[in-house]
Amino acid sequence: MSVHSPPTRRSRRRAEEFEPTYDEVRSAALAIATEVEKVISGKRDVVRTAIVCLLCDGHLLIEDVPGVGKTKLARALAAAIDGTVHRVQFTPDLLPSDLTGVSIYDQRQGAFEFTPGPLFGNVVIGDEINRATPKTQSALLEAMEERQVTVDGQTRDLPRPFMVIATQNPVEMEGTFSLPEAQRDRFMAQVEMGYPDEQSEVEMLDQHGQRDPLESLQPVCSSDEVAAMITAVRQTHVAEPIRQYVVALARFTREHAAVRLGASPRAGLQLLRAAKAQAVLSGRDYGTPDDVQRLAPVVWSHRLLMGGHDLRTRHAASDVINEAIQTVAIPR
Incomplete structure (x- = not known):
């Protein structure tokens, strides 16, 4: 498995039968961490926790005040994986169907056709998740636990791997709703970004002031390879x-x-x-x-x-x- 260049179509086909060793899993995980740390400086423990969630097929909740890099971390981790990435901006008027998808009647076919929502991705970034109402938040419960969604009585499987990376503002901030206990329990880990140290903040002003480092990030492994890594870790x-x-x-x-x-x-x-x-x-x-x-x-x-x-x-x-x-x- 190559961990230093974007995987080709040929390598993705081989990944279906790929059985990585522990050394290969560790090498790939560290390569992902290296890419993420090009965007998030001075937060090695936070990045490492995000990698742990990825290897466990778990979900990550990032809480802190606005402006400390919560969404940047989520986007950087998603960019390091060559899979489908969907981003959802949670707002009070967001509906459950805006996440799961809807069935639309096709007059030419004379039948309903399902239009998938943003949950049908390998990495789903939920920005400011606690600005949506509890009813919309609860639409994530089945997806996060069962890796499937049920729409109009029909159950549809989500792609694998499937990871939700959600950001939220502190509950005392205006316009936020507390996450239900059942939903918090679905997140494998919760981290707080915190402010960077002085040196890291100076470096951030220098690097991010000229260009967005997210633009230069390269995927270091495919989604199929991540799924194989998850299987290996469980052993x-x-x-x-x-x-x-x-x-x-x-x-x-x-x-x-x-x-x-x-x-x-x-x-x-x-x-x-x-x-x-x-x-x-x-x-x-x-x-x-x-x-x-x-x-x-x-x-x-x-x-x-x-x-x-x-x-x-x-x-x-x-x-x-x-x-x-x-x-x-x-x-x-």
């Missing part, structure tokens, strides 16, 4: 004690006095898959407790429901997760 070995460790961490959050709703079984499964991807990125074919601990805050903090109505509950959730990591015995 990563995780020992029984580590699986028990994930369950113990989840149970700690459920029993914590400050938590109304702890980590669900789906959350535990997502954390295990993320740990496998982290292991491959670290050059190993087996998971360790360190992989679990490193990713638990970004995979779980947006899923925990805390007591009270403090808008800073996500940070409180991170404190509970860190407490679980410090308290639960590490398997040896």
Whole structure:
């Protein structure tokens, strides 16, 4: 698999039977990260989390104030993959059919013809997702979990891989709606961009002031190759004690006095898959407790429901997760 040039039609055909080794997966993932970091400077941990979600066939939620590069990150990751990319600007008047598609009557054929919506893509960028109403947000639930949509009683499969990269503004900002708990649970990870450090911001002003670096990004692997990488990552070995460790961490959050709703079984499964991807990125074919601990805050903090109505509950959730990591015995 070539990870330094756009894949040709011939290479895409070979990708259908491609079975990458862990070294090849790691090499391709690092090549994707290199392309993304040409646009997003000084945010290596955020970029790495996005790559983990990609390798796990998961979805990524990016939250922060406007202007810090949320949409840039999503577009850069999509540009590094030679697949179909669709972008949706979420607004209060957006309808569920604007996402899933509609059936339109064709008078010449005398039948209804389905027109696919933007969800029919390998990478779907949902910009400012929490500016849409909860009814429209809920249209994503079936697509994100089942990789399919149902329109007019007919179920249609979405392309593989399928990844939603959504951005949202903080809930205290005007004109936003909180994401339903069920939808937040569908996102594998949530990250905050934050402001860049001084040196990275100076470099950004220099590079982005002359041209948009997105214009020069090149795809480093095809969508078929990404699907094969996802399959390979799922085969990563995780020992029984580590699986028990994930369950113990989840149970700690459920029993914590400050938590109304702890980590669900789906959350535990997502954390295990993320740990496998982290292991491959670290050059190993087996998971360790360190992989679990490193990713638990970004995979779980947006899923925990805390007591009270403090808008800073996500940070409180991170404190509970860190407490679980410090308290639960590490398997040896």
